[in-house]
Every structure is written in C-alpha cells, then in structure tokens.
Amino acid sequence: MPIIAPSLLASDFLHLADECKMLNESEADWFHLDVMDGRFVPNISYGLPVIEQIRTATSKICDVHLMIEEPEKYAQDFKNAGADILTVHYEACRHLHRNIQQIKDLGMLAGVALNPHTPVQLLQDVMQDIDLILIMSVNPGFGGQKFIPHTLKKIKLLRERIDTLGLNTKIEVDGGVTLANAKSIIDAGAHVLVAGSTVFKSKDPKQTIHELKSI
Numbered sequence: 744m745p746i747i748a749p750s751l752l753a754s755d756f757l758h759l760a761d762e763c764k765m766l767n768e769s770e771a772d773w774f775h776l777d778v779m780d781g782r783f784v785p786n787i788s789y790g791l792p793v794i795e796q797i798r799t800a801t802s803k804i805c806d807v808h809l810m811i812e813e814p815e816k817y818a819q820d821f822k823n824a825g826a827d828i829l830t831v832h833y834e835a836c837r838h839l840h841r842n843i844q845q846i847k848d849l850g851m852l853a854g855v856a857l858n859p860h861t862p863v864q865l866l867q868d869v870m871q872d873i874d875l876i877l878i879m880s881v882n883p884g885f886g887g888q889k890f891i892p893h894t895l896k897k898i899k900l901l902r903e904r905i906d907t908l909g910l911n912t913k914i915e916v917d918g919g920v921t922l923a924n925a926k927s928i929i930d931a932g933a934h935v936l937v938a939g940s941t942v943f944k945s946k947d948p949k950q951t952i953h954e955l956k957s958i
C-alpha cells in the first residue's frame with residue numbers, strides 16, 4: 744500500500760487544529776509540510792513556528808519539504824521544530840553530500856528533491872546515502888497545478904536503479920496527484936504520494952485519503 748502524505752499547504756490555516764485532527768483520524772501516514780522562501784521558489788508559505796505547533800498536534804511523521812536556498816543554515820532549526828524527514832532540493836545545494844550528512848547527523852531522515860527538469864541520473868553518487876527521493880511532478884512553489892506526464896518516466900527509471908542497487912530509498916511524488924492519476928504513479932514505482940488540493944479541497948478528505956491509500 745502506498746504511503747499517503749497530505750500537504751497542509753492546501754489546508755485551512757484558520758482551522759489548522761481541526762485539519763490536524765482530521766489527518767490524525769485518517770489513514771494518512773505522513774504530514775507533508777512545504778516551506779518556501781520566496782527565493783528558491785516564487786512564493787512564500789509558512790515556516791518554523793507553524794511546524795512547531797503542528798508537531799504538538801500529531802504523532803505522525805512530519806515530512807518537511809524545504810523549497811529554500813541555503814537549507815544547511817536551517818537544518819538544526821527544523822530538527823528542533825520537530826521534523827522527522829528533511830528534504831532539500833538538489834538545485835539548492837552546492838555541497839549536497841555534506842548537507843545530507845548534516846541532516847542524518849542531526850537524527851533526521853534525509854531526502855533530496857528534484858525539479859521537473861533535473862534528471863534522476865544526477866543522484867547516482869548520493870543514492871546510497873539518502874532515505875528518500877522526492878520527484879517534483881509540477882514546478883515547485885504552488886499547490887493545485889497539473890501533473891507533468893514525463894514524471895512517470897523518471898519514476899520508472901529511478902525505481903529500476905533503486906531495485907538494482909538493492910536500496911531501501913523511498914520515491915515520493917509531489918504535485919498534481921489526483922485520484923485519477925495515482926494508480927499510474929504507483930505503477931511507475933512510487934512509494935509515497937503527496938496530495939494537497941486532492942485531499943483538502945475534496946468534500947470528504949478522510950474518504951479521499953482512504954481512496955488514495957486503497958490504490
């Protein structure tokens with residue numbers, strides 16, 4: 744069964760406690776938390792104080808997706824805020840290997856995210872060091888965008904490499920995931936589905952999570 748990671752970017756921030764409660768009662772596995780700095784991506788979302796509060800509202804895994812420049816400056820802060828998984832962007836890291844080690848030394852699981860234009864082959868020399876690879880299936884910065892179909896080829900290629908090397912690295916797919924395309928994403932080899940709008944803009948978010956989980 745896929746791991747389901749609803750993105751709280753699409754949640755109702757005025758009722759964040761209720762949204763957390765709903766996710767806690769649902770079959771969601773992880774809380775996906777999108778941090779944007781207005782530099783790496785053309786949008787600003789939320790940051791450390793919000794994540795600290797969400798941490799107190801759940802015992803589920805907090806999966807923090809950093810869409811920020813110089814993520815190494817804030818790794819300790821996100822650990823303190825309660826992140827279990829910290830994902831940095833390949834395109835934002837000049838010393839990716841060092842940044843991965845830093846995240847692991849802090850006691851978090853380390854993820855690396857790839858923008859739609861970044862080939863999966865570029866991770867060849869760090870694959871064995873990371874717990875998670877996040878494949879962006881939209882250009883990062885905004886929820887509610889359309890899934891880029893070419894992503895399926897990247898997922899397949901990456902899954903083949905992971906299996907050939909006998910690694911446990913998880914493939915997470917983020918952006919434009921819907922009930923209609925989730926099966927093709929899983930079939931391509933993804934382990935984790937992020938879903939923002941599909942979950943929070945649906946009539947019955949718990950039921951939608953159940954349907955994603957049952958794929």
Ligand code: DX5
Pocket residue numbers: 750752753775777808881882883884885886887888917918919920937938939940941
């Ligand atoms: C986009 C974020 C996503 C976003 C997904 O930059 O990384 O996690 O919240 O939203 P949907 O599922 O609506 O495409």
Ligand code: ZN
Pocket residue numbers: 750775776777808917937
């Ligand atoms: Zn994300």
